[in-house]
Amino acid sequence: MTFGPKTTSLDCGLGHACQFCPEETHCTLDKPLHNKRLIENRLEEIGHIIVVLANKGGVGKSTVSANLSAGLARLGFRVGVADADIHGPNQSRFFGFAGGRTRTTYDGLKTLAFEADGISHPVKVGSLAFMLEDDSTPVVWRDAYKHDFIHHLIGSFDWGSLDYLVVDMPPGTGNELITLCDMLEGSDVSAVLVTTPQAVAQMDSLKAGRFCNERGLPVIGAVENMAGIVCPHCSEEFHLFPDAGLGEALEGLGISRLAAIPLAPELAMGSDTGQPVVTERPESAVARAFEPLIEAVAATGRAGFDAAVAHTLGEVFQTNLEDEALRTALADLPAGQQEELGDEIAALLSQETGRLRDMTGRNGAE
Ligand SMILES: Nc1ncnc2c1ncn2[C@@H]1O[C@H](COP(=O)(O)OP(=O)(O)OP(=O)(O)O)[C@@H](O)[C@H]1O
Ligand code: SF4
Ligand SMILES: [Mg+2]
Numbered sequence: 262m263t264f265g266p267k268t269t270s271l272d273c274g275l276g277h278a279c280q281f282c283p284e285e286t287h288c289t290l291d292k293p294l295h296n297k298r299l300i301e302n303r304l305e306e307i308g309h310i311i312v313v314l315a316n317k318g319g320v321g322k323s324t325v326s327a328n329l330s331a332g333l334a335r336l337g338f339r340v341g342v343a344d345a346d347i348h349g350p351n352q353s354r355f356f357g358f359a360g361g362r363t364r365t366t367y368d369g370l371k372t373l374a375f376e377a378d379g380i381s382h383p384v385k386v387g388s389l390a391f392m393l394e395d396d397s398t399p400v401v402w403r404d405a406y407k408h409d410f411i412h413h414l415i416g417s418f419d420w421g422s423l424d425y426l427v428v429d430m431p432p433g434t435g436n437e438l439i440t441l442c443d444m445l446e447g448s449d450v451s452a453v454l455v456t457t458p459q460a461v462a463q464m465d466s467l468k469a470g471r472f473c474n475e476r477g478l479p480v481i482g483a484v485e486n487m488a489g490i491v492c493p494h495c496s497e498e499f500h501l502f503p504d505a506g507l508g509e510a511l512e513g514l515g516i517s518r519l520a521a522i523p524l525a526p527e528l529a530m531g532s533d534t535g536q537p538v539v540t541e542r543p544e545s546a547v548a549r550a551f552e553p554l555i556e557a558v559a560a561t562g563r564a565g566f567d568a569a570v571a572h573t574l575g576e577v578f579q580t581n582l583e584d585e586a587l588r589t590a591l592a593d594l595p596a597g598q599q600e601e602l603g604d605e606i607a608a609l610l611s612q613e614t615g616r617l618r619d620m621t622g623r624n625g626a627e
Contacts, residue, residue, distance in 0.1 A: 276369030357535025
């Protein structure tokens with residue numbers, strides 16, 4: 262990806278959309294083209310996008326997004342979390358950035374970096390909340406702006422290279438989700454559904470499941486949140502709601518139940534204090550309840566990494582095979598340029614080999 266202040270005849274190369282640009286009023290470049298390229302460039306750098314959704318509000322989408330992101334980061338992945346909830350952005354608070362602000366740079370809007378013990382790559386958090394005057398400012402946006410916002414969220418934030426971008430959706434399968442699905446068509450994207458055990462929430466999550474099936478959006482599985490309570494005295498788990506047949510209903514849609522997260526005060530407290538429970542108390546029962554979800558998402562990514570490794574290895578070999586041709590081509594250049602280009606190619610190959618070693622090392626370590 263080539264963001265930065267490089268100006269070409271076709272594109273400025275800036276890492277943010279024109280709406281954030283001080284040059285916007287007098288710039289004569291092709292702005293729609295710039296905004297389109299911006300998203301294409303970002304998506305090229307993101308390995309796998311996980312959309313966390315539910316048809317219903319308050320079932321735990323943001324809680325699951327935050328703990329899934331932190332859990333993936335604990336496994337060594339480079340993770341970003343994009344808060345797509347325009348009306349109730351929560352990720353800033355869940356990662357301890359309440360009141361945090363972003364700034365515009367050549368490379369785009371700065372994400373805020375969440376660090377914790379056991380995480381080698383900080384989780385990059387991008388949220389509309391970083392652009393509001395204060396956290397209680399209500400956002401009243403028309404649909405056209407919402408459309409733009411989803412584009413800015415993915416395109417204008419400086420996500421850098423990521424293994425996963427987790428997108429925390431607002432409730433429902435409306436405008437934001439449709440815009441996102443349209444934008445991500447052709448990208449490596451999957452969904453995680455969140456539901457609670459009550460029959461009414463289940464019906465709603467089934468609607469979300471049907472939406473995914475109709476849109477061809479692969480669903481990794483569903484998370485049943487607030488599934489029961491762990492007794493603080495005897496550690497016995499008991500259920501608050503009668504079993505409304507979630508497992509069977511999901512099965513009918515070809516969706517598996519990945520994890521059951523208990524109703525746990527430390528989870529709510531973790532959200533309030535900005536410390537996801539999977540990094541703050543990784544040994545606790547509630548943190549461990551997230552493990553099957555995190556593992557399932559990691560497994561989809563690993564399949565992608567293996568394919569990427571195989572593909573890139575193929576390209577590296579191809580380059581080696583063409584060494585002879587390269588030498589012949591270089592021989593036609595003036596002496597100074599031969600050396601310069603040779604060095605550039607060597608540096609690129611060494612960088613690529615390092616990246617492959619890192620990726621395979623990380624996969625092998627898990
Ligand atoms: N398993 C749980 N145990 C205890 N509290 C929980 C649990 N899951 C979520 N909560 C709390 O419930 C509230 C709602 O959760 P959350 O914000 O994650 O839901 P949401 O689906 O993202 O809501 P919205 O639709 O408003 O975006 C939060 O205060 C959160 O801390
Ligand atoms: S207005 Fe858009 S195209 Fe022009 S310099 Fe700014 S970001 Fe680039
Ligand atoms: Mg939410």
